[in-house]
Amino acid sequence: MKNKRKRTFANKLHREIFWIVFLAAFLPASVVAICLYYLIFGITAEQFMIPEVIAYNIIPASRKVTTILAVAAPATILIILLIAHKLTHRIVGPFDRIVRELDECVKGKRKSHITVRKGDKFQPLTDKINKLLDTLGLNK
Structure with missing residues (x-):
């Protein structure tokens, strides 16, 4: 049976890094979505000055984009949250x-x-720490 964490975040460092990663992904995605939304509606507003045939094509397209954004935005936010965590x-x-x-090594325990x-990313660090502990005679 795997060890399950009882809290969502292990500590303050985990929470801080999570928010940095989440915001680094979420803010640019939000800006792109808002720009796309306003671009479509800006084009739609301009089309009211030209023939109805073009307006009939643009308005359904803008509704489709709105629907896609309404569905995709929450899903994207959830995916970003999961990946960041x-x-x-x-x-x-x-x-x-x-x-x-x-701490246990320093206390002699x-x-x-x-x-x-x-495959842990900290493997090179632990190798160096173990060499240092061997040199200091704390690993006997």
Whole structure:
């Protein structure tokens, strides 16, 4: 059985990184959606000055774009939230583990190397920390 986290965010660092990642993706996506929306309605407003045939083509297109944006925007926001949470969890989780294991080494409660999951981005850091702990004689 996997270890399940009880809280959405592991700590303050996790929450801060999450909001940075989320806003970095959400704000540009929102600007593009708003610009597209106003572009379509700007074109529609201009078309009222020209023949009805063109207006009949533009108005359904603008309604279609509005429907697509109304459906796609919440779905996109949800996807961005999920990706941001997963990404920040992969950063903060190993960071917390390294800090906790280092504290144990310093207090003398841990005599083995610090380990991280296979393929973890912090592997080079833990390798250097383990070499340092070996040099200091804390891993015996």
